[in-house]
Amino acid sequence: MADCALYLITPPQIELEAFLPQLDAALAAAPGAGVEIACLQLRLKDVPDTEVLAAAKAIRPVLAAHGAALIINDSAELAKKAGADGVHLGQSDGSVKPARALLGDDADIGVTCHDSRHLAMIAAEQGADYVAFGAFFPTSTKETAHRPDPEILTAWSMMTTMPCVAIGGITPQNAKPLIEAGADYLAVSAGIWAHPGGPAKAVEEFGEILRAVGGGA
Numbered sequence: 001m002a003d004c005a006l007y008l009i010t011p012p013q014i015e016l017e018a019f020l021p022q023l024d025a026a027l028a029a030a031p032g033a034g035v036e037i038a039c040l041q042l043r044l045k046d047v048p049d050t051e052v053l054a055a056a057k058a059i060r061p062v063l064a065a066h067g068a069a070l071i072i073n074d075s076a077e078l079a080k081k082a083g084a085d086g087v088h089l090g091q092s093d094g095s096v097k098p099a100r101a102l103l104g105d106d107a108d109i110g111v112t113c114h115d116s117r118h119l120a121m122i123a124a125e126q127g128a129d130y131v132a133f134g135a136f137f138p139t140s141t142k143e144t145a146h147r148p149d150p151e152i153l154t155a156w157s158m159m160t161t162m163p164c165v166a167i168g169g170i171t172p173q174n175a176k177p178l179i180e181a182g183a184d185y186l187a188v189s190a191g192i193w194a195h196p197g198g199p200a201k202a203v204e205e206f207g208e209i210l211r212a213v214g215g216g217a
């Protein structure tokens with residue numbers, strides 16, 4: 001029975017007063033939908049560090065109330081300052097070892113690996129806790145140049161127990177092949193926050209497909 005959880009990612013810019021209730025709604029909907037929301041990645045772009053830290057301070061208690069972790073995007077130093085549970089590193093955001101030295105053994109450190117098993121193996125050798133493959137589908141959230149085949153999720157899952165995250169344009173309507181291929185986490189941004197029925201409805205719809213594929217919590 002496949003097990004697959006949601007890995008939420010904020011929009012690139014947020015207005016806290018509006019975002020916090022949306023985040024709480026998504027998290028609150030998860031248990032009833034049979035969905036595990038493992039974490040939220042705070043992925044603010046083109047804002048000062050002070051804004052990231054203020055957002056992290058406001059978001060952390062909302063996540064804690066639902067048992068979800070906070071991951072900071074791009075910067076291990078900022079993750080440390082924010083008291084976050086981990087950091088996500090792209091291929092140009094620094095490497096795992098200094099992030100591990102800064103954040104410690106208990107931190108969750110993830111690495112972008114695009115469509116490359118080789119990059120994922122390097123990340124694993126450096127001590128990453130998860131690897132992320134994508135973008136599996138077109139997305140307006142980020143410029144992407146890679147389009148892996150879901151088969152990379154299966155190959156990775158057969159090769160190692162290290163979790164793999166699928167990312168890129170994921171919605172309840174297109175997630176099935178990624179769950180079936182062995183994704184341990186579905187990283188989703190617009191599929192949650194831009195869902196026409198709102199974040200709770202999006203979580204419920206992910207729960208339906210996760211249960212249908214046998215991946216629900």
Ligand SMILES: Cc1ncc(COP(=O)(O)OP(=O)(O)O)c(N)n1
Nearest residue numbers: 073088089090091112132165167187
């Ligand atoms: C879970 C996850 N996977 C991939 C990315 C992309 O990271 P990166 O390549 O560093 O690009 P930016 O997100 O920093 O624009 C991610 N953030 N999270």
Ligand SMILES: Cc1nc(C(=O)O)sc1CCOP(=O)(O)O
Nearest residue numbers: 134135139141168169188189190
């Ligand atoms: C942040 C990010 N990284 C990607 C990669 O391919 O590495 S795709 C992506 C955007 C994820 O947001 P949405 O769920 O709205 O597509």
Ligand SMILES: [Mg+2]
Nearest residue numbers: 074089090093
């Ligand atoms: Mg990055």
